[in-house]
Amino acid sequence: MIKFLDLHKINNRYRDAFEASFKSSLDDAYFVLGKNVTHFENEFAKYCGTTYCVGTANGLDALTLILKGYIQLGILKKGDKVLVPANTFIATILSVLHADLVPVLVEPDPETYNISVASVKANITDAKAIIMVHLYGQLCNVESLQKIAETHNLLLIEDAAQAHGAECKLGKAGSLSHAAAFSFYPSKNLGALGDGGAITTSNPQLVDVVKLLRNYGSAKKYVNEIVGVNSRLDDMQAAFLNIKLKTxxxxxxxxxxxxxxxxxxxxxxxxxxxxxxxxxxxxxxxxxxxxxxxxxxxxxxxxxxxxxxxxxxxxxxxxxxxxxxxxxxxxxxxxxxxxxxxxxxxxxxxxxxxxxxxxxxxxx
Known part of the structure; x- marks a missing residue:
């Protein structure tokens, strides 16, 4: 049998490093938002070419928190329309609904399967944001979408859940928009040994807000500034991701x-x-x-x-x-x-x- 994806074989390459990392984390005993998360956030931001990275519990949360973050900043408001490719995993659309925004489904380019620039232009009317999904690992027509977003003063957001490391002359996935969401689900090109996600951006105001949102709306323990959620990248998963990022x-x-x-x-x-x-x-x-x-x-x-x-x-x-x-x-x-x-x-x-x-x- 030729396996579709042999996760055992993929991860067995790192077994010794994983076991050493697990022992180190067990001895450290800082299991939530510890040094492994900080290290991974720094390294992944550097890898993607952004100033910041914020770890989250999964890719859906990463995308949802970006949208909620922009609502907190007053750049979006509940009920705003967001252009989303119809040809995508349902999580992309769910993130818009979870943020109390309105998804407008846009047809793909039949050759690349990614969101069609012509369809985006046809549906631009009163939209406030575009989510471009780099489906199956292939970058969208980034240059055209950036120009549309700039011309119409729209937020441009990447769903880069399947595109870790994809790059073009404008940069790497994660750095090609105002903010990007990644998933580290085990089957991804950069996959954890469980769930995980991250946001990349160079916007310090957005980073401050999503860090609050992911941690119960709190920057200081038992002090809650806004209504948040619990969506933190697990420290152990961050340790594994630190190892796998190198390859x-x-x-x-x-x-x-x-x-x-x-x-x-x-x-x-x-x-x-x-x-x-x-x-x-x-x-x-x-x-x-x-x-x-x-x-x-x-x-x-x-x-x-x-x-x-x-x-x-x-x-x-x-x-x-x-x-x-x-x-x-x-x-x-x-x-x-x-x-x-x-x-x-x-x-x-x-x-x-x-x-x-x-x-x-x-x-x-």
Whole structure:
């Protein structure tokens, strides 16, 4: 069986360092907002090219706290409209709802799967912010979205949950907007051994507010300044992330190498390959292809012992939780969700496994 993502093998590379770090943290006994979190926040901000990083409990909270932070600062107000890609994991949309803002769902570019610049322009009317999701690890059309945001005086926010380390001439994911949210869910390119998230920004006022929000609205114990939540990056997870951050670029390079092999090696006209311009703007959190008959294709993969995943089988606006959007017409998003399937890709795949996947797909 060729695994879709072998987390045991990925994390086993760090076992000795993890165990030493765990022992150190156990001896230190400072388990919440300790030195590991501070160290990781400093290192990840430096890595992304921002002034600040604030650790949170998960990626959804990171995005929600950014929006709530801007409300606290008076830059947004409850009920404001936020442009959000319709083709995204539901968490992006949930963050807007959790902040008492109104999501306006925008169609993607069918080639890149990311938010369409033309659709953003068509829906700009009275929006106050844009969330650009670097889906599957590929940066959006950042330059165009930055220009739109600047022209219309809009907040530009990144959902970079799948794009750790992606970069273009303007900088790295996390530094390409007013503020960015990351997830460190175990399957991510930079994954913890549990949940975790972070906010990156160079806005000191926003940092002050989100640090309050993540900690019960408190900067000093038992003194609560605003209505906050409990959303703190676990100190032990920060310790693990400190270790894995050192090899993130090398892991991303391995993912790109596998993606290049797939793109050059898969010659089957029944399989539509993803857009890839061969730059570092894509870190391939997922390698997503399109097929016309997905059920038949997945059965073929099962028969040949190739694991697969669908990101995501049902569009967010068709989920019961978002039934208020069920009548919204989003034909491009819906077509994408009917055809896509993700193939195995990870920094621990062997050359033999990659070539085996290519050969099997060419025989489909």
């Amino acid at each position: 993130l670029d090398a892991d991303n390079d391995k993912r790109r190498k596998i993606a290049s092999a797939y793109v050059s090696g898969i010659k089957n006209p029944k399989i539509k390959l993803p857009f890839y311009d061969t730059t570092k703007a894509h870190v391939f959190y997922a390698f997503v292809v399109e097929v016309e008959n997905r059920t038949e294709f997945t059965q073929f993969l099962d028969a040949h012992k190739i694991e697969w995943l669908i990101h995501y089988p049902t569009p967010a606006h068709k989920q019961q939780a978002l039934s208020s959007f069920s009548n919204v017409e989003l034909p491009i998003t819906e077509q994408i969700h009917k055809k896509i399937i993700s193939l195995p890709i990870s920094p621990v795949m062997s050359t033999e496994e990659v070539q085996q996947v290519i050969a099997i797909l060419n025989s489909y």
